[in-house]
Amino acid sequence: MYRDYHDQGLEILDIPCNQFGGQAPGTDEEIHEFCTMHFNTTFPQMKKADVNGENELPLYTYLKSEKGFEGFGEHEYKALLEKMFAENDPDWDKKPDIKWNFTKFIIDRSGNVVARFEPTADMAEVEACVKALL
Numbered sequence: 001m002y003r004d005y006h007d008q009g010l011e012i013l014d015i016p017c018n019q020f021g022g023q024a025p026g027t028d029e030e031i032h033e034f035c036t037m038h039f040n041t042t043f044p045q046m047k048k049a050d051v052n053g054e055n056e057l058p059l060y061t062y063l064k065s066e067k068g069f070e071g072f073g074e075h076e077y078k079a080l081l082e083k084m085f086a087e088n089d090p091d092w093d094k095k096p097d098i099k100w101n102f103t104k105f106i107i108d109r110s111g112n113v114v115a116r117f118e119p120t121a122d123m124a125e126v127e128a129c130v131k132a133l134l
Contacts, residue, residue, distance in 0.1 A: 002043045008134045012043040017051045020101045051098045063105045066113035068096035075120035
């Protein structure tokens with residue numbers, strides 16, 4: 001998507017986070033090398049940071065205040081994810097926290113948070129949202 005729409009104004013802020021099952025345990029350099037080699041990423045990657053909790057980036061405090069969690073939609077892993085989160089926190093679904101890596105926020109050219117897509121979202125929906133704003 002980045003290659004297809006970057007020239008039209010799409011920017012991606014990729015901020016690795018290790019708060020979800022230890023999925024990003026390496027250094028910033030190791031994470032960048034892994035993503036470049038395995039996913040052929042070409043967009044800039046920021047330093048690893050927290051997206052939830054007392055050390056979360058202020059950017060995520062703002063994004064979550066604008067677009068809270070609205071569910072996982074209809075996805076094959078929905079029941080599994082809901083069960084996993086409920087076991088740790090009975091109020092998990094009422095909190096705006098980022099639930100898992102690859103949550104995406106779409107921000108328009110004026111800085112308005114237009115949409116939030118959970119990792120279970122269909123990428124065609126994400127792309128349609130982006131295209132509508134370009």
